[in-house]
């Protein structure tokens with residue numbers, strides 16, 4: 001396994017299969033790769049299935065355990081099932097999708113080896129959903145969630161980006177997953193770093209506090225030290241408060257609740273913004289749709305192209321990208337005296353001398 005100089009093992013890779021999308025979400029960071037708008041037809045610069053599989057084979061040589069396919073919208077790739085089928089068996093396979101193309105395709109993906117899926121569903125409200133995604137696909141997404149559950153994908157995580165337009169729907173979404181076994185919820189902090197509009201952000205501490213009150217159990221996940229809350233369905237039975245199981249900071253990537261109760265809903269908070277603890281526990285390397293290795297979501301100055309490389313050159317590039325990884329908040333970005341953030345002097349390129 002490769003470990004960077006901040007003692008972070010690389011256990012997962014996130015492969016963006018395309019930068020195209022059939023939605024135009026107002027908040028989209030497109031995994032740090034710019035605009036998703038444009039023709040929906042396949043484009044030449046997207047990595048072919050052979051190159052994706054070749055990279056994944058190299059990743060398994062370094063004991064990477066998991067691959068996440070993302071985008072853009074990964075299901076715009078007609079060869080997605082082929083890519084999943086050819087993914088080395090050693091890797092657990094997940095996908096993050098807007099869900100619209102799951103009806104009719106979910107089963108084939110499961111047959112090909114997809115283990116689980118995250119589906120973006122920002123609100124349980126047609127109008128808000130339409131405003132946020134700038135699409136009229138609300139019914140298709142709900143159908144997609146149903147198709148994922150029917151196909152046996154487990155778990156099916158619903159992703160909600162929490163910002164000013166969706167924050168009001170959080171309680172409803174929490175109840176929704178608590179009442180529906182098989183569903184989990186990820187409440188993702190709005191990340192303005194790549195998209196602007198910092199005024200859309202809301203204080204995630206309030207969401208943590210609200211969930212802590214409601215939860216019957218709380219634990220932290222190894223990945224990013226993300227906090228997980230187990231919530232009982234709202235059937236009038238008060239189960240939070242004194243009965244709550246205390247936070248266990250030392251839990252590893254354990255999918256089972258700290259108490260044995262399958263009727264509980266699981267809600268995870270993804271809060272990477274200005275969060276050095278999140279970055280200190282980051283174990284992922286990314287691959288862009290056009291075949292660049294990328295050590296951090298928030299950086300574009302660490303890209304390393306894999307185009308035209310031999311396997312041994314890909315191995316070397318992977319080693320190099322891992323060696324150059326640094327936690328974004330707390331190392332690449334450091335606090336200023338005024339409490340803001342600035343690039344650490346160590347990572348500022350010296351200006352070329354003019355004389």
Ligand SMILES: Nc1nc2c(ncn2[C@@H]2O[C@H](COP(=O)(O)OP(=O)(O)OP(=O)(O)O)[C@@H](O)[C@H]2O)c(=O)[nH]1
Pocket residue numbers: 068070094096118157159186188191270272282284297298
């Ligand atoms: N800054 C930052 N944000 C991340 C990172 N991983 C996930 N996120 C945020 O969380 C969003 C949703 O991630 P998903 O693709 O659903 O996957 P995930 O939650 O990270 O992964 P799993 O829980 O393992 O399925 C991403 O698009 C980012 O906005 C990360 O390493 N750094």
Ligand SMILES: C[S@@+](CC[C@H](N)C(=O)[O-])C[C@H]1O[C@@H](n2cnc3c(N)ncnc32)[C@H](O)[C@@H]1O
Pocket residue numbers: 021027028029030031070071072073074096097098118119120159160161188189190191192195
């Ligand atoms: C870039 S999308 C790609 C996969 C797929 N198209 C989807 O929407 O699920 C991956 C995830 O990033 C989230 N996301 C996009 N922009 C974000 C932002 N500015 N802040 C936080 N999360 C964001 C989306 O909600 C989605 O869950």
Ligand code: SF4
Pocket residue numbers: 021022023024025028029030036071072073097098120133
């Ligand atoms: S569906 Fe995903 S990739 Fe498409 S615009 Fe929305 S967040 Fe971005």
Ligand code: SF4
Pocket residue numbers: 224272278279280282283295296297298326327328329
């Ligand atoms: S180091 Fe980069 S990719 Fe990792 S958690 Fe921090 S911002 Fe995200």
